[in-house]
Amino acid sequence: MKATKKAASIDLITFEVLKNRLWAINDEQANIAFRTAGTLIVYEVRDMNAAITDRDGRGMYLACFNNTLAVTVQAGVKSILASFSKDFIREGDMFLFNDPWQGSVHYCDYTMVAPVFNQGDIVAWSGVSMHEVDVGGQVPGSIFPLAKSAYEEPVIVPAVKVVEGWEVQQDIIKLVCRTSRLPHLLQLDILARMSAIRAANKAIKGLVEKYGEDTFLAFTDQLIGHIRDSILDRLRKIPNGTWYESDYIEHDGLNDVSYPLKLAVTKKDDKLTFDFTGTSPQAPGFINCTLSAVHGQISVVLLSMLGYGLPYSAGALEQLYDVIIPEGSIINASFPAPVALGAIGASWNVRQMTNTCVGKMMACSKELKDYTMADFTAVWNGALMAGITEKGEEFTDIVAEAGGGGAGARSNKDGIDTGGPLDMPGQGIPDVESTEYNYPVLVLWRRESKDASGPGEFRGGSGMEYAMVPYKAGFVMLIVLTAAQYQPGAMGICGGLPANVQFNAVLKNTGIWDRIKSGEIPVDLVDLGGEMDIKPPKSMGPMALDEVLFAVRCGGGGYSDPLLRNPELVAKDMKEGLCSIEVARDIFGVIIDPVTLTIDKVATEKTREEIVHQRIVEGRPVREVLVNEKKAG
């Protein structure tokens, strides 16, 4: 690679043409990746993403699927540039890695990146990351809840050339796939990454040839600068100050302990500082994460909440924020701490706290208040059903229905029901038929759940509930990997309340198969009956073939006082099965006739007045509570 060229400024028309062309290339790259992939979690759920960086690895674009994954492309490229000599990186090379200390979020998220060369110079990089169903290790799904160190987790692959000089390295692919219980699917996904990167890099190279290298390099600097300045303009509309949030993650697989996390976000002039002081040291079990996951989570919140309307450029954020996290923290784990849950472990709490702090921060800006959002659904309510079908074939179902959480409330509108997590705007859940076609299960029901959202003048989006039973299975093991089960996981802001807890449970003694054989399909928990056995948030064990898996997912946090909610909206929620009569009365202060579902306006007014009166009579002055806290030490 030649010495850095001084980039000249380019005209606005060329800038816009290149900006939109590269944006389209990134979109096409992501589309090729998921359309050619082999696993349901990628081709239908789209737990993947694609990104384009500049020659130094500064992220310029990421597509709209799993955005945390795409930020790993930036971290991976920077790590490769730092680890290898310039001569080692050649045209036609593609690197594959899953090392959480080298950019990956956790082992299942294999990322592939490749440089774009022009006349001997690296001019850009592109990459694709995908969640793999199985990358080996002690349990199907590769997230072993009882691991005590990284050496008990799946094989760590630092960046290796999986393609060298356009030659596919068959031996490397065989080595990587040999570790998996589903090697054929992993191989298909590796090839999908290659196809997407090949197409993107060819298109980028075409642009460089058409416009010239100097113009292209000038464009990359200008684009990142333009996005940075646009976000900065928004940041400057927020007063200087510090915003606080705290959270917990329960159970590390080995110990049933709740680990605290704390965040203080300080906005001073043109800079944000994310200070995690007070956050727990790393846990003995697998809920830890590495710095790459933290940067991924902070970036997705900032890009979603302050970078709207712009290409998602993680590189543009580099000069806008700093982080303070001691090494050896639960969110900056030192090797060889176990980190297999990383992406859906403690790193997710980082996103929750960042979402809430930035939401509160934006609510303090006249210009940005209309764009603020409360916390989106809590951590992935993970459950895996794995085992053997009645034909003796291995299967692993990452019950991807768990993606159906609710979006955070906006300051002028409810959150989107089952809108999904903040970082996954383009992610979905599988079609019921796809689930039943791919895995030995029968889905009994799934729906947006009653009371599964954070109340507020504008409520959070509703989370989903679902129930499924093994069908034509020989043996099933249930692995539960969730959090926000002991405490709500999505916070409200500005007087809005947090959403519900989430969990996975097994229903026993329901007589499900006799009922199905007689033509009866239970439609909800009451109808299903039986005994509910709520599984610990991290657990694994066999599941009987007549047991039903039931799960409820966390909704989004609410915005502003629920007593200010329009009673008509509460009645509408009741009609749609999203709000119970008790929550309407006790939380929203709205009295609705259970039969006609009409609002009793007089009773509603009276109830709301009584609730307000109760608040004033029972409320203790905060200063008094603080003094008592101090006295108590």
Next chain:
Amino acid sequence: MRKKQAKKQAANKIQLIAEVEMTGQIIIPVGDAVAVVRQNNRLFFECTRCSNDYGDISIGDPKMNAIMREKSISEVNPWNKYGKADQFVVREYYCPKCGIMISANMQKKDEPLMMDMELSKL
């Protein structure tokens, strides 16, 4: 588009307590229920619904002069009875004059109160 939407929402807004005229000019909103206002060169937090004076901006967070109640998490959502309702609480903060809720934090029962923010000197 957004203005239109906001107008529509405002029309639907239910008046819990009669909104009164703010004492001063709004400098910084703090959500919808509180604002930093300026009057006679004094900057202070004021309730947007009843004009309660929460105190000078130097207190950092209007919660300092709010009233609060602590509830078990199971009191705010029926699903929360399946969580650790004996360990986790929701702390609700209200305007001492009109009772509007300005903040709600979920915390462990034995944790000290958490502030939401600390505005720097303007």
